């Protein structure tokens with residue numbers, strides 16, 4: 030069973046439906062009505078050693094990433110992060126490791142003015158679970174289901190470099206020491222797009238962060254909004270190193286499928302397009318328009334005029 034099937038079959042049917050829950054299971058965060066003007070956005074993410082990060086990952090990177098992936102979900106709702114709880118399961122109490130791990134946590138919490146307010150420590154195989162909470166004005170939260178037909182689709186930053194690092198670790202691609210360092214930083218120290226989320230919430234109709242991969246997360250957004258999207262791979266903000274190492278097709282394939290980018294995907298109605306682009310430029314946030322929502326309920330990928338079909342093995346042109 031896939032993760033989403035497990036959630037659907039066992040966790041969505043429940044005996045309680047409180048009125049203060051504005052958004053329950055199924056989006057990047059839950060939304061709780063805190064007052065007449067404010068929601069609290071809440072998300073939880075677990076990182077398991079050997080599953081979500083390689084066993085030899087530096088402790089500082091594990092702390093950083095555990096916070097970053099949670100703040101990324103807050104960013105995807107347009108929320109301002111405020112509090113985290115950290116539950117950590119440790120195989121041993123290693124003071125040096127813990128000092129590095131907490132330094133990784135606190136460098137991000139300090140930057141975003143987030144307070145650690147609690148958690149739990151237990152003994153067992155290494156795993157970290159963080160719950161992050163933030164606030165968003167009512168009516169401004171960005172959900173996956175808000176995209177409209179004809180809305181433009183954007184991605185922040187660049188994508189694919191964390192995926193390239195994983196390929197290099199599996200020795201599927203060879204990188205220079207400098208390229209490797211840069212790619213490993215993208216994998217280990219993702220920068221949650223918190224400011225971008227707060228800027229775009231004024232203009233966007235829907236948003237999601239890229240954790241599973243551009244294509245997978247676009248699919249979640251399309252399904253929630255019961256729409257499709259047409260996108261042109263020429264418009265994807267692919268990290269240049271991917272193009273150098275993998276060529277056009279390999280780079281596009283990795284950028285579409287690799288996870289761990291933690292950039293934001295968001296959709297914008299045509300009437301807000303100019304204002305949004307002006308605002309993002311003023312805030313110095315890189316973004317790329319990659320396509321447009323449509324009624325097809327499928328993801329249509331092309332390169333220029335040529336439509337591509339996408340399979341695990343790569344692109345195949347439609348005959």
Ligand SMILES: [Mg+2]
Pocket residue numbers: 057101102105237238239240
């Ligand atoms: Mg997410």
